[in-house]
Amino acid sequence: QLLLVESTGGLVQPGGSLRLSCAASGFTLNYYAIAWFRQAPGKERERVSCMSSHDGSTYYAESVKGRFTISRDNAKNTMYLQMNSLKPEDTAVYSCAAERLALSCQYYESYEYNLWGQGTQVTVSS
Numbered sequence: 001q002l003l004l005v006e007s008t009g010g011l012v013q014p015g016g017s018l019r020l021s022c023a024a025s026g027f028t029l030n031y032y033a034i035a036w037f038r039q040a041p042g043k044e045r046e047r048v049s050c051m052s053s054h055d056g057s058t059y060y061a062e063s064v065k066g067r068f069t070i071s072r073d074n075a076k077n078t079m080y081l082q083m084n085s086l087k088p089e090d091t092a093v094y095s096c097a098a099e100r101l102a103l104s105c106q107y108y109e110s111y112e113y114n115l116w117g118q119g120t121q122v123t124v125s126s
Helices: none
Strands: 003-006 010-012 018-025 033-039 046-051 058-060 068-073 078-083 092-099 120-124
Touching: 003 092, 018 092, 018 120, 033 068, 046 068, 046 078, 058 068, 078 092
Parallel strands: 010 120
Antiparallel strands: 003 018, 018 078, 033 046, 033 092, 046 058, 068 078, 092 120
């Protein structure tokens, strides 16, 4: 069974940091493009960041560029999203995803990913 299991999010004060992790089982994450998406209440799902498998190239949404970092640890078969300088508008349910993609991950939408984590709530508030 192919699974992605996310760590628990949480409540963070504005300006704070949080690292989300997403552990893969049943498959080798290194061969997959990885991505983080988020969805806030009343808004569409947004791609936050992704990393291609073939060259490690990364993509970030403009809203998080310079604050968030996507990474993977192949030895642990785990992907991460380091979130710094968090803002209230970062509040959302965050979900990890993985898929074997032929092109750079920036060209693919959420519906093209078939492996998903369970989602975790991140709330940025004082």
